[in-house]
């Protein structure tokens with residue numbers, strides 16, 4: 001059931017000993033919103049812990065290492081942040097998929113799996129929704145909380161340059177900068193400029209295997225298990241690689257195909273401008289945002305590629 005901000009605040013005021021779930025392959029927004037919410041709950045005198053099926057990547061240590069996760073309680077409330085679909089809980093879905101009481105999210109594709117969902121598709125990030133919650137609750141935002149919210153908003157907007165960067169988003173970050181000691185330059189350097197050696201290796205390999213279709217308007221990167229092995233990188237190094245094909249001049253849609261298991265491919269689709277990749281992925285059984293969406297396709301790699309090329313061609317022609 002969709003609820004409004006005041007109802008979500010009501011829930012938070014009444015909750016205690018909460019588990020805060022984040023999605024698999026955790027990013028700056030789900031980690032930031034989880035930890036920011038934990039900090040808000042702490043301000044209200046409530047215990048919580050932030051959990052994920054995957055380990056938090058090292059580059060988020062500046063947030064995760066400063067949080068104090070309380071493991072010493074039996075959960076009374078289950079909250080999910082930035083999780084559009086229970087499937088995205090990964091291995092934790094067996095335990096929590098049907099137990100989420102409150103989901104806080106900004107994905108238009110949210111499937112409404114929780115008992116109550118506070119969904120703001122206009123928000124640049126779930127962290128933006130968390131900020132609105134803190135403001136509505138009248139909780140004083142700590143410097144740590146401000147850092148978490150800022151990080152989530154920065155990551156989900158690609159350092160404030162994607163389409164989802166709104167005036168509201170700038171207003172909130174301006175507030176955070178005005179009122180807190182916020183190391184924004186350091187955060188953004190760590191999020192956007194610094195790359196691990198594995199990441200550099202991955203980008204080099206990816207650029208080499210990029211394929212061009214539809215008069216170079218479509219680029220596809222296929223990362224099979226073999227290629228992944230030969231790159232000698234870990235999963236974290238692949239985060240955000242879906243946007244790499246869009247760097248090519250003239251490209252309208254960039255697609256990254258990752259082999260999940262034999263004959264199962266995870267497809268990430270990004271649009272540079274006009275093409276609605278959410279619609280395209282929906283036709284392929286997936287979903288997402290207008291400019292960033294995904295789906296899962298089973299079959300041979302050749303079949304997967306052909307399916308994608310056909311679907312993108314139709315999407316570009318507005319069929």
Ligand SMILES: [Mn+2]
Pocket residue numbers: 029030082106125126156
């Ligand atoms: Mn997000």
